[in-house]
Amino acid sequence: MYKVKVYVTLRESVLDPQGKAVTNSLNALNYNEVTDVRIGKYMELKIEKSDRDIHEVINEVCSKLLANPVIEDYRYEVEECVAQ
Amino acid sequence: MYKVKVYVTLRESVLDPQGKAVTNSLNALNYNEVTDVRIGKYMELKIEKSDRDIHEVINEVCSKLLANPVIEDYRYEVEECVAQ
Numbered sequence: 001m002y003k004v005k006v007y008v009t010l011r012e013s014v015l016d017p018q019g020k021a022v023t024n025s026l027n028a029l030n031y032n033e034v035t036d037v038r039i040g041k042y043m044e045l046k047i048e049k050s051d052r053d054i055h056e057v058i059n060e061v062c063s064k065l066l067a068n069p070v071i072e073d074y075r076y077e078v079e080e081c082v083a084q
Numbered sequence: 085m086y087k088v089k090v091y092v093t094l095r096e097s098v099l100d101p102q103g104k105a106v107t108n109s110l111n112a113l114n115y116n117e118v119t120d121v122r123i124g125k126y127m128e129l130k131i132e133k134s135d136r137d138i139h140e141v142i143n144e145v146c147s148k149l150l151a152n153p154v155i156e157d158y159r160y161e162v163e164e165c166v167a168q
Contacts, residue, residue, distance in 0.1 A: 007126050031145055033134040042091050042126035050117040
């Protein structure tokens, strides 16, 4: 069993209106030291061992369903763990 | 200037219907090795140095605006970086 942590972020060149709204809210709450917020997704997957390569599976899953490769980048970390 | 990475996840005891939907979609696409998905948020903040302690600022910001402490946990990493 693998525990996979996937981080999906908007590409640098893509505007992030949600992050901008959060920045403005924080400034309105007097946290003026916060100058920029960018919002992404964080996902934890549990994947069972199979005959396919784990990295191949993760890359397919990320590019097909979890991230939109046109506007988003993703990276991931794999931890091997004992099934419970 | 600090670059802060914030990870917000649902507490273990809270059901995650969005993650369940993603698990089902992946299984329907024949990724049967994926047994569980939990979805959280990932945020990158840029925070300028001020006279307040950076950890105090981050904890306030997270518990007031970025995470809902009733159902979510958060953790963060701070990187110090040179302003551009």
